[in-house]
Amino acid sequence: MLGKITDYRMCEQVAAVLKTLAHAQRLSILCKLYRKEMTVGELEAGCGISQPQVSQHLTRMRLEGIVESKRDGNHVYYSISDPQIRVLLESFEKVFKV
Numbered sequence: 044m045l046g047k048i049t050d051y052r053m054c055e056q057v058a059a060v061l062k063t064l065a066h067a068q069r070l071s072i073l074c075k076l077y078r079k080e081m082t083v084g085e086l087e088a089g090c091g092i093s094q095p096q097v098s099q100h101l102t103r104m105r106l107e108g109i110v111e112s113k114r115d116g117n118h119v120y121y122s123i124s125d126p127q128i129r130v131l132l133e134s135f136e137k138v139f140k141v
Contacts, residue, residue: 063107064131068092069100073123076110077132080120 064070071090075081081089086097101121104110111124123129 059107060109060128060131063104063109064128066100068096069104072097072100072104073109073128073132076121076123077129080113080122082118082120086121 064073068090071092072086075086075089083094083097083101086101087094090097101110101112105112105121109123109125109128110121112119112121114120
């Protein structure tokens with residue numbers, strides 16, 4: 044499987060995703076979003092970080108194509124947009140036995 048990561052550009056793409064996931068607060072947000080769509084307020088309460096921090100992390104991950112948002116009335120819901128991120132989170136759970 045790792046034989047497919049053969050060129051430097053592919054390594055750069057993988058490293059960029061891993062760099063994003065390597066931040067504890069972003070990883071926490073993604074773990075919450077793995078279970079269901081959530082608003083910034085729900086993520087703030089669930090992750091124990093401030094609303095500006097949640098928004099900043101979500102903006103970065105949205106720009107990187109990891110999460111997406113949708114508006115429903117007055118609420119904006121965030122979800123994981125890249126199915127490969129779900130696979131990575133599942134792998135982390137198996138490897139780290141959490």
